Amino acid sequence: MNLLIESIQWILDPQNYVGGNAIPLRVLEHLGFTVATLLIASAVAIPAGFFIGHTGRGRGLAVSISGAFRAIPTLGLLTLVALSIGIGLGAPYVALTILAIPPILAGAYTGFEAIDRRTIDAARAVGMSEGQIVRGVELPLGLPLLIGGIRSAALQVISTATLAAYLADFGLGRYLFTGLKTRDYAEMLGGSILVILLALALEGIFATIQRFVVPRGVVSSRSRVVRVR
Amino acid sequence: MIEFRSVTKRFTTDVVAVDDFSLVLPSRKITVLVGSSGSGKTTLLRMINRMVDPTSGSIEIDGVDVASLEPVKLRRSIGYVMQNSGLLPHRKVVDNVATVPLLRGVPRKQARREALELLDTVGLSRTLADRYPSQLSGGQQQRVGVARGLAVNPNILLMDEPFGAVDPIVRAELQQELLRLQQELDKTVVFVTHDIDEAFLLGDQVVILRTGGLVAQIGSPTEILARPADEFVASFVGADRGKRALHLENHGGGELVVDSEGRLAGVLTRDTESGAAAQGRAGR
Ligand SMILES: Nc1ncnc2c1ncn2[C@@H]1O[C@H](COP(=O)(O)OP(=O)(O)OP(=O)(O)O)[C@@H](O)[C@H]1O
Ligand SMILES: [Mg+2]
Numbered sequence: 001m002n003l004l005i006e007s008i009q010w011i012l013d014p015q016n017y018v019g020g021n022a023i024p025l026r027v028l029e030h031l032g033f034t035v036a037t038l039l040i041a042s043a044v045a046i047p048a049g050f051f052i053g054h055t056g057r058g059r060g061l062a063v064s065i066s067g068a069f070r071a072i073p074t075l076g077l078l079t080l081v082a083l084s085i086g087i088g089l090g091a092p093y094v095a096l097t098i099l100a101i102p103p104i105l106a107g108a109y110t111g112f113e114a115i116d117r118r119t120i121d122a123a124r125a126v127g128m129s130e131g132q133i134v135r136g137v138e139l140p141l142g143l144p145l146l147i148g149g150i151r152s153a154a155l156q157v158i159s160t161a162t163l164a165a166y167l168a169d170f171g172l173g174r175y176l177f178t179g180l181k182t183r184d185y186a187e188m189l190g191g192s193i194l195v196i197l198l199a200l201a202l203e204g205i206f207a208t209i210q211r212f213v214v215p216r217g218v219v220s221s222r223s224r225v226v227r228v229r
Numbered sequence: 230m231i232e233f234r235s236v237t238k239r240f241t242t243d244v245v246a247v248d249d250f251s252l253v254l255p256s257r258k259i260t261v262l263v264g265s266s267g268s269g270k271t272t273l274l275r276m277i278n279r280m281v282d283p284t285s286g287s288i289e290i291d292g293v294d295v296a297s298l299e300p301v302k303l304r305r306s307i308g309y310v311m312q313n314s315g316l317l318p319h320r321k322v323v324d325n326v327a328t329v330p331l332l333r334g335v336p337r338k339q340a341r342r343e344a345l346e347l348l349d350t351v352g353l354s355r356t357l358a359d360r361y362p363s364q365l366s367g368g369q370q371q372r373v374g375v376a377r378g379l380a381v382n383p384n385i386l387l388m389d390e391p392f393g394a395v396d397p398i399v400r401a402e403l404q405q406e407l408l409r410l411q412q413e414l415d416k417t418v419v420f421v422t423h424d425i426d427e428a429f430l431l432g433d434q435v436v437i438l439r440t441g442g443l444v445a446q447i448g449s450p451t452e453i454l455a456r457p458a459d460e461f462v463a464s465f466v467g468a469d470r471g472k473r474a475l476h477l478e479n480h481g482g483g484e485l486v487v488d489s490e491g492r493l494a495g496v497l498t499r500d501t502e503s504g505a506a507a508q509g510r511a512g513r
Contacts, residue, residue: 118311118313118315119315119316119317119318121280121311121315122309122311122314122315122316122317123315123317124280124304125275125280125309125311126304126305126328126378127301127302127303127304127305127306127329128301128332136317140319141318141319215318215319216319216361217319217320217321217362217363217364218318218361218363
């Protein structure tokens with residue numbers, strides 16, 4: 001209990017808001033790292049997922065690759081990458097991108113697969129081109145599940161990004177590693193609390209986005225009063 | 230005019246969906262393809278707008294081989310109505326109807342105005358325009374599907390069991406509506422169903438198919454009922470039973486028409502006019 005109070009005092013201590021180790025700076029680093037990782041992972045996983053969902057090809061491969069990726073222990077992977085490309089931020093970027101790809105990929109293709117085939121078939125039959133089907137039908141209808149995939153990737157990355165501090169002077173993980181070295185448990189716990197708060201905030205944001213992107217016609221049940229614009 | 234020339238479609242080496250099929254579908258008439266499940270009706274229909282390409286043979290629209298046309302462009306020039314309407318669930322009714330005109334570059338305002346007019350045409354209230362498909366009844370959705378099929382003012386309208394998923398009363402209503410529309414619009418309609426009553430009611434020309442896309446008989450409803458080509462057709466159209474196998478019974482001087490189950494169908498009158506009507510299309 002004492003430790004919890006001390007760690008909150010540590011979080012509130014004005015001394016921790018100045019210099020190169022300031023909390024706002026670490027939070028920004030941590031967030032920036034998470035966002036960058038998610039962007040890189042999305043750039044790979046979303047087109048691949050759309051391709052799989054749209055064509056139905058390569059699904060088996062994606063499932064097994066995702067499964068294999070998920071089974072890799074992150075710390076082990078991080079070490080392995082660091083051994084080959086050296087100390088610094090490169091290794092965490094690579095390792096966490098690999099961690100983030102499977103949930104985004106799964107979100108993208110399950111989002112596509114969940115769409116009624118007849119809807120897509122009808123869109124094609126009335127003369128929508130493949131690109132128009134992707135943009136006008138599959139994307140809006142598959143978006144909620146895709147966002148769900150990004151949401152779970154974000155949660156994993158933001159919590160695992162603490163490991164980046166293992167290889168670089170970087171992010172909220174720094175407090176955990178220095179705290180561990182100097183036996184400053186208040187700092188360690190304070191750092192952990194910050195990571196948790198950040199993760200919760202991100203969760204809240206994604207939950208809101210996810211609700212927001214569900215198309216109106218799909219949520220609106222027949223019993224609900226129809227709003228006319 | 231649509232013409233099938235020796236069209237065969239194999240999905241795999243052993244699945245022959247359509248086998249050496251030839252047919253002329255006259256312009257501005259309703260041709261109905263009828264047959265049991267798996268007899269190749271949908272496959273035939275979808276070869277017209279290149280949703281399916283034939284393995285061999287060709288399909289011509291007004292003398293032009295569809296294989297020489299770009300699929301997307303071809304599809305935008307042909308109306309397509311399917312079972313369960315196939316509407317886009319995330320778009321409002323009016324936007325669903327305007328989908329293809331918008332793709333073709335019709336200005337938004339005009340597309341919306343024309344879509345609203347089409348709702349009138351298919352007998353839907355304009356108050357439904359801003360609803361989503363999930364907020365409509367099955368019958369209403371089907372009407373929206375028809376309106377969307379008509380939106381580009383196509384010469385050809387392809388309809389794949391469009392009324393298959395609605396209850397019999399609504400179906401009867403929609404059938405009458407289609408006949409009324411056809412009188413006004415004069416489209417070349419290709420209509421798929423497995424309901425022989427529907428086929429006889431709607432079809433100027435009826436094609437009865439057996440499994441494997443083989444033609445059992447082609448003709449007007451009158452021709453088919455009067456001279457079924459074989460046992461299969463006779464039993465498929467029910468000429469040997471029920472309400473289509475009628476006979477006369479004399480009851481104290483009055484001649485009554487009775488069906489094969491002994492149910493009273495009506496009275497035989499000697500009036501020439503109604504006699505002619507009795508020779509007309511069944512059910513119309
Ligand atoms: N994409 C496809 N791949 C493989 N086989 C197919 C495909 N589409 C249809 N078939 C097969 O071709 C045959 C004819 O199918 P089709 O859908 O044309 O029948 P249908 O007369 O429309 O039947 P239903 O009344 O059930 O709709 C069936 O045996 C079907 O299994
Ligand atoms: Mg069919």
